[in-house]
Amino acid sequence: METVPESEEMAQPFCIGQHETNRLAPVTLRSVQCAHASNYDMLTASITTSQFHSRVLSLLSSHLSSLGPPARDAVGTYHTSRNTKILTLPPLSAVDTSLTPDESTSQVVGITSSWIDICSPDPLIADVSRQVLMLEVAYAAFCGINYLVIPGPRLHHGAIHSEGLMYYSRAVQEALSLAPYIQIHIWMKMVDNPEAEVIAMGELAPFAREEFLAPDGDISTKIDLFGTWDAWEIIRTTCKYHSRLLIALALPKQLPPIQVQTRWFSEPVHLLTIEGASFIKNQKGYPVLSRAHQALISRFMRLRTPPWILLCDVGPVPGLEDDDELPTGDSSTDKSNFPTITQAMSQGKKNQDPTPHLSYIRNLQQRQPPRTPIERFGTGYQDYLQAPLQPLTVNLESITYEVFEKDPIKYAWYERAVAKALNDWMEQKKPTSSPDGKVVVAVVGAGRGPLVTRALRASAETGVKIEMWVVEKNPNAFVLLQRHNETIWNGAVNLVKSDMRSWKGPRREIQPLQSQVPVGETLGLDNSLLSASTGQDDVPGEMKHTPVDIIISELLGSFGDNELSPECLDGVTHLLNPVHGISIPASYSAHLTPIAAPKLHADISSQKISNPAAPETPYVVMLHAIDYLSTAPASASTSPHGHLSSSIGSNSGAGARGSTSTPPPVFEPPSPIVHTAWSFSHHNPNILVQSTSSSTIANEHNARQTRLSFPCQNRGFCHGLGGYFETVLYGDVELSTNPVTMENKSDGMISWFPIFFPLKTPLFVPDNGEVVVTMLRQTDNRKVWYEWMVEVFRLERVSNFAGVSSPHRSTTPVMSGARVDSPGPGKLERKDSYYNNNNSNGYRRIRVGISEMHSSIKEGCLM
């Protein structure tokens, strides 16, 4: 591995801003300078003033008093249309805003008014609110504001819930087109808590007329963990996943369960807002954040675009605190004046940290652990869609090989596997295929030769002599192989420039039987196999192709078989020593899990016009801002509530002064449920005999199909499937990119990013839902491609079911064939009631969504 400069290892500095709900003084160049001097990076500024607010309120009051009670029109509607006398707000005047375009504007995050209510069931209130927002957005755009925060939608109006959300979403869509250069952040709470939606003085919500409310309905007081996420989902869907539509996420004092936190990671959170009241005091009395908050922030800060932090109502920016109360005369000129009690107190305070919350967050920034090798390697690749390599049809560039070769694990594991195989060969006294007793090893698809070097090293380590053959079809890489043979391998390697499928094996002169070197001389082994290969009919002195004892290859793609390893290795299987031959890898398997990946969906959708095949292309991508939809029930130690309760109220967060360099706690998301789709083994006993008369190859034995079910406890959107692979190189030496097993099998491996199979249209998955994936590996004997489709089911308890549900099933009902605790791969089996839709756990499956069958044939991997 290259040495990485220290700066690259360090986590990025946080970008921290200050927000005051009731900032009275205008935000000027001086305010921004003071903020910078205090170590803040930015400030928020309201777009309009309190005068504007008062003016709107009085206009609205007099308008309302001029109106009679809302009346139904001739058709009988007043709820569903705006059949009301409109109040048109006048344009802004100088007193309505204190914002002036200047150099400070770029350091300012604009905040639109929170007292409006676009979701109001009263169309008059909703319309006035919309007009306020549009006036503010237009003026912010005029001033050159780049970032705007719009308070999130009010979801509760008495018994009415989320009814105005569509109008709110429509207004946001309008705002995006009105301000074509502004990034709009919707200020969302993490969960929907009706009791937290309080009405402050001066808000428009209470002006909603009774006729538009629903006085008789149930007023919900229940916390809905995914309620605000639902609202966000509607807004962004209405705005078609707009790239300038982002989230400002308010972190509450008590964080919600981990499943809610991970959901927000997958969304475009660009601002994290933290109230002063969300801090707790440590033993020394300094404001600190709970361990859960620290872990959450650290997790966010490792995203490709780390969010900015906005500290809200944590005290004034030093130097600006007195601005609102400045006396008209300049009292500071009279230095001889004895300070008043207030002045003395504030001077005393100056010896304290004037911005303890900011100091704490800066300290948290310093305590971020350095980036791991994977994070360093993946910088810039997070959520970046790449077309999978097709090394069979396309000759790779040197730089691509160079990237592979940086892997700190893969080659070391191959070396271990080869060493183990050689040791076993020797210990089991197996005969070799070489007349001089050496184990015949072939690296097929050698690239620039790193596996050759490792195999030679394994031979030197174990003392088992090998005869090395190297096959590569890329003529450019072959030049380097020739050079390496001269400079590194001392000419010890037999090089073959060929497609491995047409290689006939090591070619050597037949030795007269009596002059063959007994293998036992080198390894002490029985040489019967070699005798068999140089059979009765062989004439000494003639040239003949002989078998290979160990075939080493690395033809694996992100989904295991997607770079056509099965097809290529089929072409060399007949060369393998028929009794003792070893293939490294011995087998590999493909794995899947459904994921929410809004960013990837947005990126793929935006490519659709130039590339219609984009939504049916499997992409190689370092999955980052995603949420696993199907997760294993949390164990006691990682239970969301356990996590929460152990952290809330814990005062162990390091304080600004008494701080240590202890890294923040690690965020532990729930483990995804990842099922095996299929596998391939070498030797493959099912290889079809190839016809010599046909121009195609018989490949049906490499077709696969699978149907897998995934329980999903919480609702969400499925944007596609995350794909991974595992491979057994030899014995217990394995590689894995499966998030469940990678840490145990090959921690730190960087060669492969996962694969993403997108869905053209995302599918909603309800609470207690089930995602069923059907996937096929298809072949027409010329090409290989994948087909995939997704169905979504809602599991409904059958009321008269007499069975007793296990505690697990009562919270996460799943089909028995796909049980998360089942040892099997989660395949649907006939005994499951998939076929009669009432499964044996007492749940009825109701299909609520189905995707089309996607096919990668347009981009298919050509053979």
Ligand SMILES: C[S@@+](CC[C@H](N)C(=O)[O-])C[C@H]1O[C@@H](n2cnc3c(N)ncnc32)[C@H](O)[C@@H]1O
């Ligand atoms: C993924 S690269 C691995 C290269 C190298 N073994 C490594 O680990 O760095 C696969 C290599 O196999 C070669 N290859 C793929 N299919 C082949 C075939 N049918 N015959 C010969 N070489 C092949 C490609 O040209 C490429 O060099």
